[in-house]
Amino acid sequence: MGKDVIIACDFASAKQTFDFLDKFTGVKPFVKIGMELFYAEGPAIVREIKARGHKIFLDLKLHDIPNTVKKSMAVLKNLDVDMTNLHAGGTKRMMSAAIEGLTREDGTRPLLIAVTQLTSTDEESMRKDLLIEKPIDEVVMHYAKNAKDSGLDGVVCSPLEAGKVHDVCGKGFLTVTPGVRFADGDIGDQKRVMTPAQAKEIGSDYIVVGRPITAAEDPVAAYERCVKEFVD
Numbered sequence: 001m002g003k004d005v006i007i008a009c010d011f012a013s014a015k016q017t018f019d020f021l022d023k024f025t026g027v028k029p030f031v032k033i034g035m036e037l038f039y040a041e042g043p044a045i046v047r048e049i050k051a052r053g054h055k056i057f058l059d060l061k062l063h064d065i066p067n068t069v070k071k072s073m074a075v076l077k078n079l080d081v082d083m084t085n086l087h088a089g090g091t092k093r094m095m096s097a098a099i100e101g102l103t104r105e106d107g108t109r110p111l112l113i114a115v116t117q118l119t120s121t122d123e124e125s126m127r128k129d130l131l132i133e134k135p136i137d138e139v140v141m142h143y144a145k146n147a148k149d150s151g152l153d154g155v156v157c158s159p160l161e162a163g164k165v166h167d168v169c170g171k172g173f174l175t176v177t178p179g180v181r182f183a184d185g186d187i188g189d190q191k192r193v194m195t196p197a198q199a200k201e202i203g204s205d206y207i208v209v210g211r212p213i214t215a216a217e218d219p220v221a222a223y224e225r226c227v228k229e230f231v232d
């Protein structure tokens with residue numbers, strides 16, 4: 001399980017996605033398909049990107065009763081994605097059910113990653129809206145431990161949390177980190193960012209990079225720069 005750069009394909013249609021992916025003639029980057037593209041195009045987009053030779057992180061963040069999540073994961077396992085995810089807030093029982101559903105008959109399965117607290121949730125909204133009184137980093141680490149105990153492979157987290165997650169859950173527990181920007185780039189709406197080189201330094205296993213690559217004048221060069229800073 002090597003370090004890799006995952007491109008967030010946050011496009012609204014298959015056409016936009018393929019216009020973008022067609023620029024990559026040599027390498028086949030690992031791509032993230034999120035809710036927007038999946039809801040617009042359905043499972044066909046996953047099959048088509050897979051058939052083109054890309055690895056896929058299907059970012060649908062499941063959160064429902066354990067039985068429903070288990071049955072939904074059993075559908076996703078047949079899509080042959082490489083990584084998918086759920087909300088750790090669904091409880092350990094839901095996460096264990098997800099693993100059961102996702103595991104193929106031969107014992108293999110896609111990597112399963114948990115979202116702890118969304119980075120859009122801050123301590124104040126956690127306290128006021130969710131009635132969770134504990135400090136947010138304690139909650140994030142507790143949810144990460146729950147994910148590990150339930151047999152999951154890692155968590156999505158800020159690159160700033162990756163080191164602590166490894167301290168708490170072990171080096172082998174994967175950290176998948178968005179919020180990455182080049183040192184000379186525009187940070188846009190992300191608040192806490194790191195460069196690919198800093199994310200490498202702190203021990204992120206995968207970085208998820210969207211606009212610094214998708215909105216770049218030369219996306220292939222931007223992707224190669226990310227790989228050079230983060231992987232090489």
Ligand code: C5P
Nearest residue numbers: 008010118119178179208209210211212
């Ligand atoms: O364009 P940008 O690099 O900001 O894209 C980051 C990607 O990671 C987006 O798909 C976004 O939804 C996702 N993400 C994030 N922060 C989180 C979880 C996911 O930016 N906490």
